[in-house]
Amino acid sequence: MGSFPAGRSGREEVRIGMATLEEKHARLVEILRECGSVCIGYSGGVDSVFLAKVAVDVLGPENVLAVTGRSATYPTVQLEMALACVRQFGIPHEQIETDEMSDPNYVANPANRCYFCKTELWSKLTALAAARGYAVVLDGSNADDAGDHRPGMRAAQELGVRSPLLEAGLTKAEIRELSRRLGLPTWDQPSAPCLASRLPYGLSVTPERLRQVEAAEEAMRRRGFREFRVRHHGDAARIEVAPAEMERAIAQAGALARELRDVGFERVLLDVEGYRRGALNEGLPLVRLQAVR
């Protein structure tokens, strides 16, 4: 791969932080070449689709395997996007089953829940990569994730998983821009973390609760909402929608309440502050966050 497509204005230069977007992209290409052959944790989200596409372009499909870990926490809508992208861009792909739900540490839903889930995922992926002869296992963490509460990143580090997007200094906004230039359908896709992220810490993760969240969010999508979360608070669903969609949510309040009750919630609540990333971390004392990183 010689260069990536230019922006709308031809030789447009996007400078964010110290390095330009072009420089960061070049660094990503360099990192992938150093790796030689790669096995990528592939969720079908913005980051992993971009990483898999660039890896195939740089290393060739024979040196890339994208692997999706499936379990009750993985949304079906996300799998559909993941499969559409591998078909469209010729990305070698496999699915494996992960079994985090059998780990009581995970099910108890502590603030470092992601550590237990990612330990399960990366253990399976590193074993698969070793068996198939792939040199390095990669994840799609980006530069924005470095300052966030991400206990799952510790599991990746412990198992030798590399994060080339983060290493290259690429932020989410920059990955979206590069994805747009590459024609990836994920470029403006809202972030879609696993379904367990909708349960507040301390509320146990059960298949039934995950099914409720998935069904409730599907009902929201059918009503045209794009950027939102349905948070599970036991008997209550707390809806967060993006500020631009708040007025519509209020207008459809009665229907939303009915449809979310139909999936098993006794109460339906609309958060007046709207959608914000990591809202369930708001209740964690800083000292607790630092302890579980």
Added chain:
Amino acid sequence: MMDVAARIAAVERLLRERGIEGAVVRAAGHESEIAAVEAPRESATVLAALAPEIKALGFRYVALELIPDEA
């Protein structure tokens, strides 16, 4: 921290003082962490502006209780 009933009473008092008459507040969530306000839908913007003050009374989230319509 105040008990749940006291926190609810404090929020209802605050809402009355800020002109939201007749609002009913209930706690929700497995740790009673949500101030769920039953009030006219049009109150959402005012509630959003008051959210920091409501949270300071001991809640983590502030939400409008949605009442289902007929199918």
